[in-house]
Amino acid sequence: MKVLRWWLVLVLVLGGILLSACGAKPLLQDVSVTPDLITPNADGRGDLAKFEFRLNRSATVAIYLYDAAGQRFTFRSPTPLGLSEKSYSVFFPGIVDGFVLPGESQPDFTVVKRMLPDGPYTWELSAETPAGERAVFTGTLTLQDADTQLPVIKGFSVYPKEFSPNQDGIDDRVTLNLDLKKNVEELMVYLRGSDGTPRHIPEKEQTTPLNQAGWHTFDYDGGIDSGAEPPPDGDYVVYAEARDKVGQRVIVTDTVRIVNAGLPSAYILNGEVEYSATSLVLSDTLCFTLTVENDSNTYLRTTGPWPGTTYRGDQNFNTLGYSEESGVFRVALNYDTSLRDYPYRWGIGTPGQDLVQIGEYWYLPPFKRTLVTGCVQIVDVPRRNPLYYWAGLIHEDVEIASVNNRVDPRQITIWQP
Numbered sequence: 001m002k003v004l005r006w007w008l009v010l011v012l013v014l015g016g017i018l019l020s021a022c023g024a025k026p027l028l029q030d031v032s033v034t035p036d037l038i039t040p041n042a043d044g045r046g047d048l049a050k051f052e053f054r055l056n057r058s059a060t061v062a063i064y065l066y067d068a069a070g071q072r073f074t075f076r077s078p079t080p081l082g083l084s085e086k087s088y089s090v091f092f093p094g095i096v097d098g099f100v101l102p103g104e105s106q107p108d109f110t111v112v113k114r115m116l117p118d119g120p121y122t123w124e125l126s127a128e129t130p131a132g133e134r135a136v137f138t139g140t141l142t143l144q145d146a147d148t149q150l151p152v153i154k155g156f157s158v159y160p161k162e163f164s165p166n167q168d169g170i171d172d173r174v175t176l177n178l179d180l181k182k183n184v185e186e187l188m189v190y191l192r193g194s195d196g197t198p199r200h201i202p203e204k205e206q207t208t209p210l211n212q213a214g215w216h217t218f219d220y221d222g223g224i225d226s227g228a229e230p231p232p233d234g235d236y237v238v239y240a241e242a243r244d245k246v247g248q249r250v251i252v253t254d255t256v257r258i259v260n261a262g263l264p265s266a267y268i269l270n271g272e273v274e275y276s277a278t279s280l281v282l283s284d285t286l287c288f289t290l291t292v293e294n295d296s297n298t299y300l301r302t303t304g305p306w307p308g309t310t311y312r313g314d315q316n317f318n319t320l321g322y323s324e325e326s327g328v329f330r331v332a333l334n335y336d337t338s339l340r341d342y343p344y345r346w347g348i349g350t351p352g353q354d355l356v357q358i359g360e361y362w363y364l365p366p367f368k369r370t371l372v373t374g375c376v377q378i379v380d381v382p383r384r385n386p387l388y389y390w391a392g393l394i395h396e397d398v399e400i401a402s403v404n405n406r407v408d409p410r411q412i413t414i415w416q417p
Contacts, residue, residue, distance in 0.1 A: 027135040028127050029054040030087060036140060040094030040115060041147040042245040049092045049141055051125065058082045059127040065096065065141070066122045073099060073116060075123075094146050095247040107152075112241075112249040115148045151242035152181040156252045158238055164260040165222025165230040167398055168301035169327020170361065174256055176201065176218040178240050184211050186243045189218045191236040191256065199223075199231060201238075222261060230261040260358070262298020262366070266329055266348070266393060267401070269293050269369065273391045273408040280378050281415045285310060287375040290391060290407075292331060292348045292364070299363035300329045302347040302355065309346060310375040316343035326397035329364070331372045334406075336387040342394060346374045378414055386413040 031053040039046040051063060063076040073096040081088065098111030120142045128134040156178045163171045176189055187210070189201040201220040208214035222230030235257050243249045269291035276287035294300050305311075305320050317323075317330075322345070332342035347362070349355040349370035355362040364370055389412050393404035 025056040027055070027057055027059060027129065027133055028125070028137060029056060031125055031137040033092075033123060033139055033141060037142045037144060038092075038094060039145040040143060040246055041145055047093060047246075050089055051092055051123075052087050052089045053125060053137075054087045055081055055084055055127060057129055057133070059129045059133075061088075061125070061127045063090070063092075064124045064126075065116065066124065067116075067119060069102075071099075071102075073097070073121075078128075081127075092141075093247055094143055098249075107250075109153055109250045109252040111150065112251055113243075114150065114248050115146050115246055116143055117148055118143050118146050147244070147246045149182055149244075150248055151184045151244040151250055153178050153240050153242055153250060153252045154181060155179040156240050156254060158254045158256050161255070162257040162259055165220075165224045165258065166260055166262045166298040167224055167264050167327055167395070168260075168299070168361075168363075169325060169397070170301065170359075172224075172327065173219060173221045176220070176238065176240070176254075178216050178218075178252070180208075180213050180216055180242060182242075182244060183213050184242045184244045187211050187216065187241070189238065189240045191220075191231075191238045193231060193234050193236045198239075222258070224263055227263070229263050231258055233258050233261055260299055262296055264294075264298055264300055264329075264395065265296040266292055266294050266300055266364075266395075267403055268331075268391060268393050268407050271403070271407050273410070275389070275410045275412075276375075277412070278410065279413045279415065281417050282378055282381060283417075285375040285377045286389065286412060287373065288333065288391060289371065289373045290331065291369055291371055292329075292393060293369045294364045294366055297366045299356075299358060299365055300348065301327055301361050301363050302330060302349060303328050303362065304347050305345065305374075306347045307350055307372045307374060310377060311344045312377050313379040316340065317345040324396050328396050330394050330396065331374070332392045332394050333374065333376060333389060334392060335382075335389045335412075336384050337382045342392055344374065344376055345394070346372055348372060348393075381414050381416050386411045388412070 033051050038049050060078045061081050062078040065073045075096050094115050095113050098114050123141050124138050126136045158176050160171055163174045190198045192198055201218045204217045204219040224230050238254045238256050241251045274289040329348050330345040333344040334342045349364050351362050354370040388409045390409040391407045394400050
């Protein structure tokens with residue numbers, strides 16, 4: 001029993017010695033900042049100071065700098081760090097969290113990161129444990145020949161403020177302009193919606209080279225021209241962000257609203273066309289019937305001539321008072337000896353029946369079907385006889401998808417009476 005008590009006492013004594021030794025280690029150790037003078041101007045010489053320290057217990061570490069007037073600047077905001085056998089190190093390029101100096105007017109942009117002005121500073125490195133133990137080290141650091149010119153963005157504009165990326169030819173794109181006052185390492189424009197996802201907007205390079213000071217234009221179609229689904233309808237914040245070579249960053253914002261967004265898709269149902277005849281006498285009419293399906297979650301714009309219209313063989317949609325319109329869908333008829341592609345065209349529905357009006361235009365709603373009919377009166381005997389007629393579904397100035405081109409060809413014979 002005495003032996004057991006002796007061992008117990010020995011264990012307690014040794015444990016106390018170990019705990020005492022552990023507790024004797026300072027929270028922060030081997031703190032240094034080298035060199036004590038830097039010239040942060042991205043010339044590759046003397047641009048950085050190295051903060052180095054050892055942390056003997058897990059703690060929240062922060063690094064601040066103070067100017068001669070006592071204004072505090074944040075280099076590293078409080079950050080939890082763990083116990084480490086190796087020293088921590090972080091390089092200071094003269095850049096701190098954004099600030100406005102006394103006497104400066106409030107800029108019309110947000111300064112995210114900014115270079116400290118030349119001069120002497122007191123640095124402060126602090127660590128605090130969850131139990132409240134705190135350690136602070138201070139020293140001096142001088143900045144000289146620092147590049148303090150901000151990468152200012154002026155004249156940021158977004159037009160139109162509401163756009164509909166759906167390839168209907170009406171406000172499909174948004175244009176963003178800005179005036180950059182300094183050559184930078186990176187200039188980017190992006191938007192964020194309620195989901196927080198950034199969506200990059202490409203630059204439309206014109207007279208000003210990328211990342212150079214001057215006028216810059218950005219063009220955004222919601223990604224639809226590359227076949228991607230556009231962002232969902234809603235309100236978005238548009239960001240223009242510039243970062244220079246020393247690490248200064250500024251951001252300017254605006255807003256835009258997306259409406260009726262969607263990647264359009266339509267086809268002639270089953271690739272089938274019903275023709276009225278395969279043999280015609282001169283002056284007879286060839287008629288067709290087919291069904292168009294809107295296979296997308298967006299509205300499809302269309303225009304006349306409307307279903308039921310009859311063309312003379314020597315007419316085309318221009319002679320009936322219509323022209324090609326970017327973004328509209330139209331059913332069309334073509335034939336072997338035609339002098340132009342798809343001369344006879346019809347709208348993909350009837351206004352007020354299967355089409356709905358949005359503004360001044362007519363649209364086929366999402367996932368709806370519509371019956372389209374039309375006729376062509378034969379007024380001359382073609383040089384090739386018999387010849388083929390076929391249908392198509394045209395998305396004008398965008399594409400004729402392969403599935404909608406030369407649909408259901410039918411050989412037709414024309415007879416001279």
